[in-house]
Amino acid sequence: MSSPTTTSPVRAAQPELRRWRPPAVQVVPGPLAAADLDGCDVLAVPVAPGAGEGAAVEPRPGAADAAVRYGADLAALCAAEDVSGEAGRSARLPVPAPDGSPRRLLVLGVGDSSPAALRRAAAALARAAGPGTDVATTLADGAGPDGVRAVVEGFLLASHVPPLAGRRAGAEPAPRRLLLVGDVDAAAVARGEALAAATALARDLAATPSNLKDPAWVVAQARATAAAHGLTVKVREEAQLRREGFGGLLAVGGGSPSAPALAEVRYRPRGRAAAGAPHVVIAGKGITYDTGGLALKPRESMVPMKTDMTGAAVVLAVVAAAARLKLPVRVTGLLALAENAFGGSSYRPGDVVRHYGGRTTEVNNTDAEGRLVLGDALAYADATLDPDVLVDVATLTGAASVALGKRHAALFASDDALAAQLTAASQASGERVWRLPLVPEYAELLRSDLADARQVASTPGAGAGTILAAQFLQPFTGGRRWAHLDIAGPGRSDAPEHEVGRGATGFGARLLVRWLESLAA
The missing domain is CATH 3.40.220.10 (Leucine Aminopeptidase, subunit E, domain 1)
Known part of the structure; x- marks a missing residue:
């Protein structure tokens, strides 16, 4: 695997993007x-x-x-x-x-x-x-x-x-x-x-071509955004990830010359707003390009994969918006960044990955990589950040699009009150969600003889892929209040519709900011 400072010559030769300036x-x-x-x-x-x-x-x-x-x-x-x-x-x-x-x-x-x-x-x-x-x-x-x-x-x-x-x-x-x-x-x-600025930032990051962006590029954008909004940033690069045992990020990023990273972006309110402020941690899937790894995607499926880091883009945008609005909520964003490439050092079906904190996963589909990097991020949040509530957002499963189409995200929540809060924020923001169940009986489908869990269902044709992905993530939360947003459907748009343009939509940024505002009310 490459060192954290390695930069692709193709990426190094590209000019800086000209960002959108709103009316x-x-x-x-x-x-x-x-x-x-x-x-x-x-x-x-x-x-x-x-x-x-x-x-x-x-x-x-x-x-x-x-x-x-x-x-x-x-x-x-x-x-x-x-x-x-x-x-x-x-x-x-x-x-x-x-x-x-x-x-x-x-x-x-x-x-x-x-x-x-x-x-x-x-x-x-x-x-x-x-x-x-x-x-x-x-x-x-x-x-x-x-x-x-x-x-x-x-x-x-x-x-x-x-x-x-x-x-x-x-x-x-x-x-x-x-x-x-x-x-x-x-x-x-x-x-x-x-x-609007939060959604536009998430769109801009997700729409950036992957010959321009890799994990190091996203880290640079996080640092620039943090400097503009008075946020603090801590970045774990490859060597530190290895020392601390972030096995999911290391496995997924292993086949790429661009090293994985975990960026931690923090907003803390000041003055009276800081007293008793709840602490929210939001983790985002940040796959800067997804080939599927050894489970190589068809060409047509690879074309939109520059947007597979939309979850991380949304997280960065939400933390910046919380600072801009001076919300009386502590917000920590975790950007789990890797490039899922095809190469001699790619992780393989049959591998066993040890995540941050020690939980293990038997790999049986290298194209189900998002849940591996999120597992690391959620386990880290539970073990070290002590959140009052934990949320993750990700373009996680194609099954979510099959179930709900392109206009609704799949919502999972550990309790009804949290689901109701996020649904209300969805209605206020116009970014629609539909709650799906967490089904304890389905956990048997993820049972492994070699690890704590399999990555995907052990029974061919079991279905419920979106639910099983959420079930896979839940143990990493340590029993904390938790919600999962699978935005694979509405995270990309094939044509303009109302306020949504073609391509990366930035879905989830307005919803999550609205939710944070409701916590502050």
Whole structure:
């Protein structure tokens, strides 16, 4: 195995990525009629579905002022353009723009005006407005804190462009500015920006091509993020991992010239917020590329494997967001980093791996590597960090996608109260989860004659792959309060949908920040 300082010549020759810069968000208090919108390119106002079949859409805040501003019959134009008012639908109205007014008028369907509907409407606005525009809207007027947050998140995340995509010199990848006109909670705007930034960071890291990123690269990103947010970082590199017995990380990373690492990123509140603050540890799977090892994946399955470190990316983003929001919760993030490569020193089916703390695993599928690195991280957290609650997040099993598709993550929890908290955070964030059971009887399927457990089921065709992966992880938690998020389905997207773009989604960042906020309430 290589030394921790070895760097691939290919990676060393690559330029630094140009990170996404979000549109600026500004609040313009007061009614639309009095707002100075000179220089804006687009004005957008909300409408809702009319009551009853075939009824005209109903105007929402700012729509009447927009009709006066443009000298237009908004109801007639909406009828002519077949505007439905459905959440996430947008339409450009053909209006003459007087001097000094935005040249384009959009109407946005807001459905029932719930936060979820407003998030969709704001995402539709970002895409309809187009790159390089200044956008004004009354969409958040009177929407309340949750509605305002949803508007900001939806607009910013739909504006997001991942690293390298369309990044020619001088290109404008997104709208430049969002003006929120009306009665808008400024504190909610700031929180929406923080959650959007967390998701964008997770997306950027996960979308970075693997010829640019390896465990050492992710460690460098963790250090840079920590410096920007006042966090502390401790990194265990290969030699220390070997001394301390992190056998899962060492086995998975053994076939790669890029050495594995465990990065520990800490946020600690200050002042009064520090007294009695709960301690949450969040561990993330950080496989910077997954070939499957000796159980080599088909070519088609390898293509998206740069995103197999999404769990670790989400963890880093969540810890940074906790610091940005100054939450009264102690948060420690563990990034379990390795590259699962195919080589002469790759670990093999039939090997027995000894994890941190001594638990052993009989390997029978080198493409089920995520649970091995997470086992080390969870065992370390239990033995040394004394968390009040322990969570892990990972693109762990293809079976999760088979069971739940691409829109829900699989949630497992050691108790009902923790599951309820995370489900509520899921509903607030728009990142949906579905709880699956931990089935004690299935533990027999992981029984090994050589080790404490087998890595996957001993019976061919046993099924329940997502549940068995969670069952495999649970003993490493030491009986602590624990939740497991398998984000293999929603962690990647094949096409844009609402605030989610194509590729890495950053799923879980907003959900977990919302959950931390609920612990602080």
